[in-house]
Amino acid sequence: MSSSLPHSTAxxxxxxxxxxxxxxxxxxxxxQETYRGSGPGGQHRNKTDSAVRLSLFEGNLAxxxxxxxxxxxxxxxxxxxxxxxxxxxxxxxxxxxxxxxxWMGSWSLGRKDRRYAGFLTHVLDVLAHHDWAVGVxxxxxxxxxxxxxxxxAQDSQAWNTINQARSKIDLVNLRRP
Numbered sequence: 001m002s003s004s005l006p007h008s009t010a011x012x013x014x015x016x017x018x019x020x021x022x023x024x025x026x027x028x029x030x031x032q033e034t035y036r037g038s039g040p041g042g043q044h045r046n047k048t049d050s051a052v053r054l055s056l057f058e059g060n061l062a063x064x065x066x067x068x069x070x071x072x073x074x075x076x077x078x079x080x081x082x083x084x085x086x087x088x089x090x091x092x093x094x095x096x097x098x099x100x101x102x103w104m105g106s107w108s109l110g111r112k113d114r115r116y117a118g119f120l121t122h123v124l125d126v127l128a129h130h131d132w133a134v135g136v137x138x139x140x141x142x143x144x145x146x147x148x149x150x151x152x153a154q155d156s157q158a159w160n161t162i163n164q165a166r167s168k169i170d171l172v173n174l175r176r177p
Contacts, residue, residue, distance in 0.1 A: 015090045018056070019118045023079050030054040030082070032075075037066030052078045061085055083117035088161045090121075091128045107143070107151060120158055123148070132166045134174065150177055 018026060037051035051066030052074040063081035065074040109116045123141065130136040138148040152158050153176045163173040 019083055030056055050074055054078045054082050087117040087121040088157055094125055094129045132171055153177055
């Protein structure tokens with residue numbers, strides 16, 4: 001298992017269940033902080049606490065957004081980033097019956113789609129299960145190696161996560177197609 005969080009913490013609040021929650025339900029599991037963002041944005045940014053930081057697992061997993069003047073927009077973006085961070089950082093072992101299960105959803109989800117984090121989690125768990133060997137993982141996912149690499153190459157954060165995991169076990173970094 002590759003995770004920056006303790007395994008017991010990750011399983012106590014089931015990662016997949018958290019990813020499946022709608023935004024309001026996920027917010028109930030988060031600690032939320034608002035603060036004044038720095039940088040450009042005019043007087044409004046400097047007068048209100050519009051930046052948002054959300055955290056899970058006693059603060060071990062966090063995401064923030066201060067890109068917008070609206071606290072609501074920042075909260076929505078922070079939630080999307082938190083889902084992505086959860087998908088990228090928390091690896092759980094696959095159940096025996098899921099080892100070669102095809103992804104049942106769409107393979108053409110955009111990063112802004114709420115289901116994207118669940119998709120990415122599944123792909124990364126399969127890759128981790130197969131010691132980051134892309135060809136073997138692709139076969140386990142029921143797709144070609146080329147298709148898997150093309151999909152992963154579209155997401156810089158996922159690409160970097162995979163290459164960091166591969167380098168830890170002395171595998172060559174993947175090159176973008």
